[in-house]
Amino acid sequence: MTGAAETVDVVVVGAGLAGLAATRDLAAAGRRVLCLEARERVGGRAMSWAVDGGRLDLGPTWFWPGETAIEALVSELGLDVFAQHLAGDAVLEPDAGPVRRVRGNPVDVPSGRFRHGADSVAERMRASLPAYAEVRLGTPVERIVRGPVGVQVHATSREGDPVLVDAGAVVVAVPPALAVQRIAVEPALPPDVEAAARSTPVWMASVVKAVAVYDRPFWREVGLAGAAVSYRGPFREVHDMSGPGGEPAALFGFAPAEALGASGAEVADLFIEQLVGLFGEEARTPRTVRCVDWSREQWTNPPIPVAQGGFGHPALRRLVDDRLAWASTETADRSAGHLDGALRAGRHAASLLLQRADAGTQTRLTQ
C-alpha cells in the first residue's frame, strides 16, 4: 500500500545521539521534524542492559572531563552520573608468560558513567522533544531524492509498507560509510562527498564487547581495579563496569571481532576463561554474561567495512545542495568517535540548516 506523502520541514535519518541532537535543535527552532530510525529503539550504538537492578552498557560506557557537549546535556537533562571505579592495581597479560600485577591503575583514566546506562541519554533526549517532533522507530530509510527545492525520503514501516516523506531538508545522522552503502541518494552525491563518506571508518564497529556480572566485585577485595591489558587476547582490555557502589558487580572486555571468529556462547566462554586467567578462579562463576558483536549489527557496521581513515572530513561538514547535512560522531570536528562528538555533529548539522534558512537560501524550512 502506498499512502500519500507526509510533509515535514526536516527528516532526520537515525535516532542515535547525533540524530537526536539535530532533532532537538531543529525542533527548538520551531521546525517540524520527523526522525526515522531503523531499529526498534533509540540510541544506536548507545545500548544498555537491565540486569540485577542496574543498567550496564553494551556499547559506550564513559564520558571524559572536558567533553563539554555531553557535560552540558547531563546537566540540562539532570542525568544521574557517577565516577568510573579506578582504585586498585591493574593486571597485565603478556603474550607469553605469567600474568603480572601492575601497581596503581595505568589502564583507566578518570571518566564519568551514566547510572541508568548510556542509552538513558538517548531516551531522555527523545522524551524532551516537543509534540511536533516525532521519532519513528522500525522505519529504515532506503532512498533520498534531492529535488529542485526539497527532498523526498523513502523508507519502509515496520509493517512493511512504503513510507514517503517530503521535506525541505534531510539530516543523515548515520555513519557516512553505512549511509552510502545502504541508502540510495539521487542524484549522485558530489564525488568529493561520496569519496569522503566511503573512506570514513565507523568507530567501534568491529569490536565485540562482553560483560560478565558477578555476585560481588571480588577483585576489589584483593586490591585490584578490575582493569587489565592483554597482549594474548582474545580480549585486549578489561575494565570494571560495576554500577555505583559496586552494584551490580561487573567486568567488561573488548575484543576485535575478526580475532575472535566465534559467536554467542563460545565468545562468553572465551571471555570467562580469560577473566579466570586475569583475576583468578572466582571469575569462573558469573551470574550471567552478555556479548555483543558490533560487526554483526546491520545498522552500525557497513556491509563493506572501512578499515582505516580519518574523521571530521570537511566535505562531510557542509551541506550538499543546501539541503542534505551529515551528522554522526564520525563527522565531528572534536571528540569524533565519542558520544560528545555525536552531540556536536548533530548540533552542527542543525545549525547549518538553520543558518541557510535564515539566510533565505533555497532550503525550504517552513515555520
Ligand SMILES: Cc1cc2nc3c(=O)[nH]c(=O)nc-3n(C[C@H](O)[C@H](O)[C@H](O)COP(=O)(O)OP(=O)(O)OC[C@H]3O[C@@H](n4cnc5c(N)ncnc54)[C@H](O)[C@@H]3O)c2cc1C
Ligand atoms: C562497544 C562500543 C563502546 C563504545 N565506548 C564509548 C565510550 O565509552 N565513550 C564514548 O564516548 N563513545 C563510545 N563509543 C562510541 C559511541 O557509541 C558513538 O560515538 C555514538 O554512540 C555515536 O552516535 P551517532 O548518533 O553518531 O551514531 P549511532 O549511534 O550509530 O546512530 C546511528 C543511528 O542510525 C540508525 N540507522 C542506521 N541506518 C539507518 C537507516 N538506513 N535508516 C534509519 N536509521 C538508520 C541506527 O540504527 C542508529 O540508531 C562506543 C561504541 C561502541 C560500539
